[in-house]
Amino acid sequence: MAPLLEISDLQIRFPAAEAVRGLSLHIDQGEVLGLVGESGSGKSVTALAIMGLLGPAARVAGQIAWRGRAGSADSIDLLRQPQSALQRLRGREIAMIFQEPMTALNPVMTIGSQVAEGARAHSPSWTGREARRKAIAALEAVSIPDAARRYGDYPHQFSGGQRQRILIAMALINHPRLLIADEPTTALDVTVQAQVLELLRELQRQHGLAMLFISHDLAVVGQVASRVAVMRAGEVVETGPCARLLTSPQHAYTRSLLAAVPTLRTARNRPLAMIGA
Numbered sequence: 580m581a582p583l584l585e586i587s588d589l590q591i592r593f594p595a596a597e598a599v600r601g602l603s604l605h606i607d608q609g610e611v612l613g614l615v616g617e618s619g620s621g622k623s624v625t626a627l628a629i630m631g632l633l634g635p636a637a638r639v640a641g642q643i644a645w646r647g648r649a650g651s652a653d654s655i656d657l658l659r660q661p662q663s664a665l666q667r668l669r670g671r672e673i674a675m676i677f678q679e680p681m682t683a684l685n686p687v688m689t690i691g692s693q694v695a696e697g698a699r700a701h702s703p704s705w706t707g708r709e710a711r712r713k714a715i716a717a718l719e720a721v722s723i724p725d726a727a728r729r730y731g732d733y734p735h736q737f738s739g740g741q742r743q744r745i746l747i748a749m750a751l752i753n754h755p756r757l758l759i760a761d762e763p764t765t766a767l768d769v770t771v772q773a774q775v776l777e778l779l780r781e782l783q784r785q786h787g788l789a790m791l792f793i794s795h796d797l798a799v800v801g802q803v804a805s806r807v808a809v810m811r812a813g814e815v816v817e818t819g820p821c822a823r824l825l826t827s828p829q830h831a832y833t834r835s836l837l838a839a840v841p842t843l844r845t846a847r848n849r850p851l852a853m854i855g856a
């Protein structure tokens with residue numbers, strides 16, 4: 580089966596930094612790929628390259644094939660599309676959530692209108708009432724309690740975990756095929772983090788969604804991904820099934836990421852186990 584996304588020999592260079600140096604990876608339909616690596620290893624710029632959101636300072640080479648193999652006539656090379664085509668793809672086929680939910684929401688707009696606006700951006704034929712109904716359903720799907728009543732509330736009236744749920748609702752409202760989650764739980768405390776991870780896994784299974792799940796924390800990635808690519812200084816140094824990477828990492832760098840994990844892992848497994856119970 581052709582991959583949903585295939586990145587081939589991606590290079591991203593800024594005037595002062597070579598951020599990504601020949602990265603290749605693929606994500607299959609419905610698969611969760613974890614991308615892990617220490618801060619500064621090039622995870623976020625890789626995600627931004629997929630979304631077509633790197634600024635003009637970035638020099639980019641290689642291929643990012645969407646819906647097919649790199650180099651095949653059936654796939655679309657995201658690095659060679661006009662902005663208008665990328666804009667249509669964003670949200671509708673590929674959506675992204677970021678680490679800090681407060682900065683991604685407009686503080687002076689109600690959350691209901693922000694979710695509804697996202698829906699209408701891609702389905703302009705919807706009436707205001709239809710968009711509102713979709714938005715409430717999307718908020719209910721991410722377990723925002725009392726969604727219809729809270730539709731008119733502003734971002735600051737929600738907790739950090741709820742704001743991240745709202746962003747997940749916005750990301751998924753148009754049923755994308757791929758969700759890029761860049762450190763989506765890093766800003767949250769441990770218990771809330773476990774709940775948001777559980778929600779992401781549940782939605783992923785429900786919708787057969789493919790996901791690129793980015794984190795500096797291998798233990799967190801291990802809770803969500805089935806396969807992991809380990810990134811260091813702009814390159815993938817090891818890739819494989821999550822279970823194998825966690826039990827018998829081949830690369831010294833992966834072992835050092837794992838060595839940093841145990842204390843965090845015990846702390847984080849507890850709330851997750853409670854949710855599963």
Ligand SMILES: Nc1ncnc2c1ncn2[C@@H]1O[C@H](COP(=O)(O)OP(=O)(O)O)[C@@H](O)[C@H]1O
Binds near residue numbers: 620
């Ligand atoms: N807009 C930018 N301009 C210049 N350098 C950047 C920019 N964005 C990222 N970088 C550099 O690219 C490298 C990778 O950054 P990033 O992808 O954000 O790392 P990660 O997400 O893995 O922590 C870093 O060295 C960072 O300083």
Ligand SMILES: [Mg+2]
Binds near residue numbers: 623624
């Ligand atoms: Mg980052």
